[in-house]
Amino acid sequence: MESIIETRGLTQSYGPKTVLHGLDLQVPSGAVGLLGPNGAGKSTFLRSILGLLPVPEGACRVLGHDAHGEALAIRRQIGLVPESDCLIPGMNAVEMTTYAGELVGMGHADAKERAHQVLYYVGLGEARYRELEGYSQGMKQRLKLAQALVHDPDLLLLDEPTNGMDPPGREQMLELVREVSRDKGMNVILSTHLLPDVEQTCDHVIVLKEGRVVEERSVERQLIDAGRVYDLRGRGELDALADALRAAGHEVETIQDGLRVQIAPDQGSDAIFMVLRDLGERVQIRHFLEAGRTLQDSFVEAVS
Secondary structure, eight states: OOEEEEEEEEEEEETTEEEEEEEEEEEESSEEEEEOOTTSSHHHHHHHHHTSSOOOEEEEEETTEETTTOHHHHHHTEEEEOSSOOOOTTOBHHHHHHHHHHHTTOOHHHHHHHHHHHHHHTTOGGGTTSBGGGOOHHHHHHHHHHHHHTTOOSEEEEESTTTTOOHHHHHHHHHHHHHHHHTTOOEEEEEESOHHHHHHHOSEEEEEETTEEEEEEESSOEESSTTSEEEEEEEEOHHHHHHHHHHTTOEEEEETTEEEEEOOTTOOTHHHHHHHHHHGGGEEEEEEEEOEEOHHHHHHHHHO
């Protein structure tokens, strides 16, 4: 896939503390999740993309522009939904969104017309003339999305966009992100610590830990050692089943409501059924599935 961001040896420090350690990245087009625990360097990476932090070491190109010398050109092509509130007291949503359009070079009339369109798009059409102080947290988040979309950017950056939102508001925000990416064809980078948000909206994921890339992969379900690892869920004497499987040479670990079994070399899934037959009615297996490597599996493995 075409890369929208490329970094080579990107290093960022705050005084003596190095936050990004020589990142070599090629961020593909489409919807990309940027995952990592607090302090992993996600926000610093976004600030580097935007040119808000100079690049003291290494190189960074965004949408074909050099972040070192073309930061303004980059920001004109990017829409940002920041984690912190960025709303101006005393304004209403139309004024705020129009002002955001003017900041990236749109004329006042065009920015105002576009502001009305995107406010309706994010579900704030009826509230667009209310002052921002009366907005709920979910409304504020959707307004931040509107001001990020007003100039129809090539890349949308979202920093923890569902923070503080109730479940219905969160689902509405994620649906908007999905639609922007998949139906409108806009490139999206979603920075978050919430794995379900990435699973619902993104096609690719990058995991940072302590300023380093520790995992890159597709968000699609990946099989673990296809045909060799199975999840068994049921009830009865599962501990006895685990002991019997281990005695037969298989590797077993406990999972929620069941067992994950890695079959011994040169054996097939029928080896598990042979053990189950010997145990008889002591164990009742309700689910017997080939195991999948979930995004949570990858994330926990990468950051541990």
